[in-house]
Amino acid sequence: xxxxxxxxxxxxxxxxxxxxxxxxxxxxxxxxxxxxxxxxxxxxxxxxxxxxxxxxxxxxxxxxxxxxxxxxxxxxxxxxxxxxxxxxxxxxxxxxxxxxxxxxxxxxxxxxxxxxxxxxxxxxxxxxxxxxxxxxxxxxxxxxxxxxxxxxxxxxxxxxxxxxxxxxxxxxxxxxxxxxxxxxxxxxxxxxxxxxxxxxxxxxxxxxxxxxxxxxxxxxxxxxxxxxxxxxxxxxxxxxxxxxxxxxxxxxxxxxxxxxxxxxxxxxxxxxxxxxxxxxxxxxxxxxxxxxxxxxxxxxxxxxxxxxxxxxxxxxxxxxxxxxxxxxxxxxxxxxxxxxxxxxxxxxxxxxxxxxxxxxxxxxxxxxxxxxxxxxxxxxxxxxxxxxxxxxxxxxxxxxxxxxxxxxxxxxxxxxxxxxxxxxxxxxxxxxxxxxxxxxxxxxxxxxxxxxxxxx
Numbered sequence: 001x002x003x004x005x006x007x008x009x010x011x012x013x014x015x016x017x018x019x020x021x022x023x024x025x026x027x028x029x030x031x032x033x034x035x036x037x038x039x040x041x042x043x044x045x046x047x048x049x050x051x052x053x054x055x056x057x058x059x060x061x062x063x064x065x066x067x068x069x070x071x072x073x074x075x076x077x078x079x080x081x082x083x084x085x086x087x088x089x090x091x092x093x094x095x096x097x098x099x100x101x102x103x104x105x106x107x108x109x110x111x112x113x114x115x116x117x118x119x120x121x122x123x124x125x126x127x128x129x130x131x132x133x134x135x136x137x138x139x140x141x142x143x144x145x146x147x148x149x150x151x152x153x154x155x156x157x158x159x160x161x162x163x164x165x166x167x168x169x170x171x172x173x174x175x176x177x178x179x180x181x182x183x184x185x186x187x188x189x190x191x192x193x194x195x196x197x198x199x200x201x202x203x204x205x206x207x208x209x210x211x212x213x214x215x216x217x218x219x220x221x222x223x224x225x226x227x228x229x230x231x232x233x234x235x236x237x238x239x240x241x242x243x244x245x246x247x248x249x250x251x252x253x254x255x256x257x258x259x260x261x262x263x264x265x266x267x268x269x270x271x272x273x274x275x276x277x278x279x280x281x282x283x284x285x286x287x288x289x290x291x292x293x294x295x296x297x298x299x300x301x302x303x304x305x306x307x308x309x310x311x312x313x314x315x316x317x318x319x320x321x322x323x324x325x326x327x328x329x330x331x332x333x334x335x336x337x338x339x340x341x342x343x344x345x346x347x348x349x350x351x352x353x354x355x356x357x358x359x360x361x362x363x364x365x366x367x368x369x370x371x372x373x374x375x376x377x378x379x380x381x382x383x384x385x386x387x388x389x390x391x392x393x394x395x396x397x398x399x400x401x402x403x404x405x406x407x408x409x410x411x412x413x414x415x416x417x418x419x420x421x422x423x424x425x426x427x428x429x430x431x432x433x434x435x436x437x438x439x440x441x442x443x444x445x446x447x448x449x450x451x452x453x454x455x456x
Contacts, residue, residue, distance in 0.1 A: 026214075026215075027056060027057040027058045027059045027214070028056060028058050028059065028214060028215040028216065028217045029058065029059055029060045029061075029062060029196065029211060029214045029215070029216045029217065030049060030052060030053040030056070030058045030060070030061045030062070030217055030219055031061075031062045031063075031064065031192070031216060031217065031218045031219065032045070032046065032049040032061065032062070032063045032064070032219055033063075033064045033218075033220065033221075034046065034063055034064065034065050034066075034067060034107075035064075035065075035066045035067060036066075036067060036229060036232070036233065037067065037068065037069065037070045037071075037232055037278070038067055038069065038070025038071060038074045038075055038078065038103050038104070038107070039070055039071055039074050039228075039229070039232050040071070040073075040074055040077075041221075041225050041228040041229050041232075042070065042074055042078065042229070043074045043077040043078050043081070044225065045221050045225050046063070046078050046081050046082075047077075047081050049061065049063075049219050050081060050085050050086065050087070050089075052219055053086070053087045054086040054087060056217075058087050059087070059088075059209065059210065059211065059214050060087065060088050060089075060090060060199070060204075060209060060211060060214075061085065061087055061088070061089045061090070062089075062090045062092055062192065062195070062196075063089065063090065063091045063092065063107075063111070064092050064093075064094050064192075065091050065092065065093050065094075065098070065100050065104060065107060065108060066093065066094070066095075066098035066099065066100075067099070067100060067101070067102075067103065067104040067107075068099065068101055068102060068104070069101055069102025069103040069104060069125075070102070070103045070104075071103070072103065072146075074103070075103035075106050075107065076106075076149070078106075078107050078110070079106050079107065079110040079149070079153060082107065082110040082111050082112075083110055083153070083156065085112075088112045088113070088204040088205050088207055088209065089111045089112045089113070090111055090112065090113040090114075090115055090195070090199070090204075091107060091108045091110070091111035091113075091114055091115070092115045092116070092117070092189065092192070092195055093108060093115070093116040093117060093120045093122065093176070094116070094117035094120065094189075094191070094192075095117055095191070096117050096118055096119035096120060097119055097120065098117065098120045099120060099121050099122065100116075100120070100121075100122045101121070101122065101123060101124040101125065101173065102124060102125050102126075103125075104122070105122050105123055105124075105125045105150070105164070105167060106125065106149065106150060106153060108122060108185070109150065109153050109154050109157060109159055109164060109184070110153050110157070111157075112157070112204050112205045113186050113187070113199065113204055114157070114159065114184070114185040114186050115185060115186060115187050115188065115189050115195055116176035116179060116180075116185050116188055116189075117176065117188070117189060117190065117191070118176055118177075118188060118190065119175075119176070120175070120176050121173050121174065121175050121176065121179075122167075122173065122174060122176075122179050122184065122185070123167040123171070123172050123173030123174055124167065124171045124172070124173045125146065125150065125164075125167045125168045125171070126143065126146075126168055126169070126170075126171045143168060143169060146168045147165045147168045147169055150164040150165060150167070150168050151164065151165050159183055159184055159185075160182050160183040160184050163182050163184055164184065176188050192216070196211040196212075196214075196216075197211070197212070199211050200212045228273075228274075231270055231271070231273060231274035232274045232278060233274075234278060234322075234323055234338050235338055235339055235342055236274065237271050237274040237275050237278060238319060238322060238338045238342065238343075238346075239342070239346070240267050240268075240270055240271035240274070241267075241268070241271045241288060242346045242350070243263075243267045244263075244264045244265075244267035244268040244271060245264075245288075245291075245292050245295070245350070246350070246353060247260045247261070247263045247264035247267060248260075248261075248264045248292060248296075249292075249295055249296065249353070251264060252296050278323060280322065280323065281321050281322060281323065283321065284317070284318040284319070284320075284321035284322040284323075285318065285322070286318075287314040287315070287317050287318030287321070288314070288315060288318035288319070288322075290314045290318075291311045291312070291313075291314040291315035291318065291350075292311075293311075294307055294308075294310055294311030294314070295307075295308065295311045295350065297311075298310075298311060308351050309351065311350075311351075312347055312350070312351055315347055315350060316343060316347050319338050319343040319346070319347070320338070320340075320343065322338055323338065374420060376395055376396065376400075376417045376425060377417055377418065377419060377420070378416070378417065378418075379395055379396060379416070379417050380395075380414060380415065380416050380417075380430050381393045381394050381395030381396070381400075381414070381415055381416075381417065381427070382394055382412065382413065382414055382415065383402075383409055383410070383411050383412060383413050383415055383427075384399060384411065385411055386408065386409070386410055386411050387402060387403070387404040387408060387409040387415075387427070388404075388408040389403050389404045389408060390402065390403045390404075390424070391409075391411075393415055393425060393427060395417060395425065400424070400425050401423065401424045401425070402415070402424055402425040402426070402427045403421055403424045403425070403426055403427070404426075404427055404428065405418060405419075405426050405427070405428055406428050406429070409427070409429060413429060414429070414430040414431075415427040415428065415429060415430055416428055416429070416430045
């Protein structure tokens with residue numbers, strides 16, 4: 001008898017192990033939002049949202065989706081999260097005009113409920129190497145691997161696995177209405193309210209949903225997640241590269257400005273962090289690096305206008321080709337490019353900044369010193385003793401040791417400072433010509449070594 005009761009108890013435990021945990025009667029509906037190119041931060045955000053839903057005993061997790069695709073590794077991780085989700089999940093392609101193409105199709109099919117808004121589409125899921133060039137054999141391997149994954153996901157969720165495989169192999173795409181007719185998705189809803197109304201009372205993953213009257217809680221990305229997601233936007237990544245370039249030019253113009261050098265390093269690190277999740281053409285990066293070198297050359301030479309214009313050519317070419325692979329990509333590839341207007345504005349700004357602002361900075365940095373004897377060059381004074389050729393002069397109410405670079409100068413004569421020799425001022429008569437100033441004078445040392453003393 002005891003043995004029989006033990007077997008019944010064990011069977012009950014095994015049965016309960018395959019059932020989702022019970023949720024609170026008033027558990028909320030958690031809404032997550034995924035848009036843009038899918039990347040590791042998208043995976044982190046989805047995983048965090050599902051964990052929050054489990055902690056709050058949520059009734060349902062709704063993931064609104066609008067994506068052209070993304071990284072294959074991120075997509076696989078997100079599919080696994082949805083397949084193993086602790087609460088029922090709905091992926092809703094919305095609003096109107098949104099899409100779930102390439103990696104987005106896998107994410108849609110992995111949810112317990114796949115829904116779409118009118119005027120949306122799904123498909124075109126042929127795998128595309130981001131920024132890389134692969135041969136036919138490797139392409140076939142990648143395609144077969146993706147086809148096997150989508151078949152298994154669609155079969156697990158009871159959806160049209162045959163069409164899903166064709167979407168991978170032949171880049172098929174369908175509208176929301178066609179997807180529902182082909183059993184690719186479960187329902188079409190105008191908006192979130194309509195979606196929840198249709199789901200109320202339906203059975204999902206062995207659970208009868210009760211969505212009416214439930215609190216709807218939006219769980220947005222954290223600041224860090226949004227920041228990383230933003231820098232993977234092509235225009236933002238390009239702006240960061242341009243900012244790093246400008247800060248490098250500022251550092252060259254004023255080498256003592258440590259803030260500019262540190263800022264350039266930070267801008268480039270963040271930019272390359274974003275570029276790592278985008279289809280980058282590294283030949284374009286080389287062109288941008290060449291433009292930086294030319295801008296620096298223009299800054300340090302007297303040919304700034306010609307070289308700055310020349311630097312603009314590789315800069316514009318690099319910007320145009322930055323996210324363009326060497327071979328044409330399939331239609332399933334996410335559309336990734338830099339706005340042509342942004343390229344024009346940044347290019348013009350780079351040239352203007354190099355010619356005007358940086359030149360002004362260099363002029364300020366390298367202007368004659370405002371302290372010490374060098375500031376007296378060009379200033380006039382009067383001799384306190386005979387200069388034969390050495391003696392004393394008074395310049396700007398200070399007494400200096402001086403040496404004449406021309407003929408001897410008697411006491412009380414007006415003089416002009418032309419340079420510095422050691423700790424002495426080189427002077428000439430105030431009315432002296434340029435020829436007299438440039439004529440060398442051999443000092444008379446017959447009476448002993450010159451006096452290098454100076455009194456202020």
